[in-house]
Amino acid sequence: MKSFIPQYVQAVCQEIKLVASASIERINVGTLFFGGGTPSLLSVTDYQSILKTCQANFDISMSAEITIEANPGTVTLDYLKGIRSAGVNRISFGMQSAHPEDLHILDRQHRHEDVINTITWSKQAGFKHINLDLIFGIPGQSRERWNQTLDLALAENIDHFSLYSLIVEEGTPMHHWVERGLLSQPDDDLAADMYEAAMTRLDEAGYLQYEISNWARQNGVDNRCQHNLQYWRFLPYLGFGAGAHGFVNGTRTENTGSIIEYLKKINQANSSVFPTGPAGEELEPLSTWDLMQEYMMVSFRLTDEGVSKTDFQSMFGQSMEKVFGSQIDQLLKSGLIEKHPRDESRLRLTRCGRLFGNQVFAQFVGNAQPEELKFKKS
Numbered sequence: 001m002k003s004f005i006p007q008y009v010q011a012v013c014q015e016i017k018l019v020a021s022a023s024i025e026r027i028n029v030g031t032l033f034f035g036g037g038t039p040s041l042l043s044v045t046d047y048q049s050i051l052k053t054c055q056a057n058f059d060i061s062m063s064a065e066i067t068i069e070a071n072p073g074t075v076t077l078d079y080l081k082g083i084r085s086a087g088v089n090r091i092s093f094g095m096q097s098a099h100p101e102d103l104h105i106l107d108r109q110h111r112h113e114d115v116i117n118t119i120t121w122s123k124q125a126g127f128k129h130i131n132l133d134l135i136f137g138i139p140g141q142s143r144e145r146w147n148q149t150l151d152l153a154l155a156e157n158i159d160h161f162s163l164y165s166l167i168v169e170e171g172t173p174m175h176h177w178v179e180r181g182l183l184s185q186p187d188d189d190l191a192a193d194m195y196e197a198a199m200t201r202l203d204e205a206g207y208l209q210y211e212i213s214n215w216a217r218q219n220g221v222d223n224r225c226q227h228n229l230q231y232w233r234f235l236p237y238l239g240f241g242a243g244a245h246g247f248v249n250g251t252r253t254e255n256t257g258s259i260i261e262y263l264k265k266i267n268q269a270n271s272s273v274f275p276t277g278p279a280g281e282e283l284e285p286l287s288t289w290d291l292m293q294e295y296m297m298v299s300f301r302l303t304d305e306g307v308s309k310t311d312f313q314s315m316f317g318q319s320m321e322k323v324f325g326s327q328i329d330q331l332l333k334s335g336l337i338e339k340h341p342r343d344e345s346r347l348r349l350t351r352c353g354r355l356f357g358n359q360v361f362a363q364f365v366g367n368a369q370p371e372e373l374k375f376k377k378s
Contacts, residue, residue, distance in 0.1 A: 004259055008242075009046045011266040013053040015240050015277045018266075020057035022274035027238075029058045031227035032066045034088075036243065040070040044082030051087050065090055065129075065226040073114035080125035090129035090225075091122055092162070098152040099145045102138045112152065119156045129223065131160040136198070137191030138166050146194045150201050159223040161207065161215045163198055165191050192355055199354070212301045212349070212357050232302050234295050238275060248275035250291055254282040289369045292316055292323060296364040301357070306340060306348025323370070327363040336360050 020027065032054060034047070047068075054060060067090040068083060080091075097103055098112045115132075122130055132153050136146050153161065199209060207215040211232060216223035230237050231247075239246035243257040253276040256262050262279045269278030276283050286294070295315065299307040312320040321328065328347065331337040336353035337360060340346035353360055 004263070005042065005046065007263055008259060009042065009049055011263050012050060012241050014266050015272075015279065016050075016053050016057055018269060018272040019238060019240070019274060019277045022272045024274070027058050028061070029054065030061045030064055031230060032060075032064060033227040034067065035069040035092075036241075038071060038074065039068050040074045040079070044079065044086055047083055047088065048086045067092060067225070067227055069094070070118075071108075071110060072118045073110035075118060075121070077121040077124060080121050080127070084125045084127060089127070090131070091127050092131040092133065092160075093118055095132040095149075095153060096135045097138065097141070097145070098149040099141075102135075102141055102145065102149075105138055105140065106135065116156070119158065129160065130156075130158040131162055131225065132156070132158060133162045133164065135164050135166050136194040137187070141194075143190070143194065143197070147197065147201070150198060154201075154205050159217040159219075159221075160225065161202065162225075163195070163213055163215070165195065196355060199351070209303050209354070210305075212303055212354055229302075232298055233305075234298055240277070242279070246275055250286050251275060252282070252284040252286065253277075253280050254284075255279040256281045287369075288316060292318075293364045293367060296320075296324060297361045300337070300347075300349060300360055300364075303349055303354060306337075306346045309345045309347075324364070331360060331363060 032051075034042075034050075051066070066088045068088050069092045072093050072095060093115065094108070095112075095115045096106055096108055098115075100111065103110065119130060119132075134149060134153060202209065202215045206218050208218050209215050210224050211228070214225065214228065216225075236248045237246055238248065239253065239255065242255060242259045242262040244255045246253040255277065256265065256279050265279040266277070272278050272280075292312075295312065296307055299305070307320070309320045312318070312323075316323075328337070331353075332339075332347075335350055336356060337347050338350045338353075340348050349357065349360060
């Protein structure tokens, strides 16, 4: 697919121009995130082209967070210096594990030495904001191996970690291996122990767990991922490129996932209807009831901020207690959520609630709309 990169970059730039021109007003942008697939396949020149297009068509904040995802072992010092000079100021690497057996199971090609080299080069290139993705609950992964991964990751002296429990997706090679008995089924109880151990270890090391899967170093600087806070605070975002998702004015957008189809649709278009671009495959206006549920589910992921009764009232014209009183009472009684100790207008997950977050989120998904609340489509 490398042969498509020049066409693809040109198409992304064209999509940005079309969507921006379709907006009634010029859009202010505080974060940019290059993720999904392998963004480091793009050259420094490619990133310069996309960033210049964004700057020409949006009002990019002078302090904007601009992130790129990359795999360890796929970048060089010169490449990192190039993208840093182009304007990228935050980088995220998929370390996943420090152990070769775990990496083999995950079908990752890098070694831990690649992680060490990549982070060293990133710092030399001028990156102050660096994230590592780690995975726990890998089949065969012991507590000791997980603790070793945490220790080696912490030794890199970076400002952000994202930790995810392994999910064996149906239809993947790993799913087939588990079904055939070639790999052990992930142990949910062991994974919960690993997650709890990570919470303790990272807290002791001076990192704040600000979201259910994310930790930022506390050193007087806001090291939280501002782009992901945009999602969790239920704020709008635009998505560009094949398979990209967006959320604007209560509407979710999704581009076609096929690169060939994406290129075809962009190249044939000379206009778009905001907020979706010419490659938009789905446009889903959410009802007020859907938005209420999603607000609760997404906001509870923020382990300190949690959900705001004031924001809920402001957004929907209804009190949170009136709409979700029974769910809130049940979760409070079960010890999964609590009133915020510093702000009575907020509710947040307890430490136990972080371990069983899915049980909390499930309370706000797929509920029947209460008869006494009549909403129209947004």
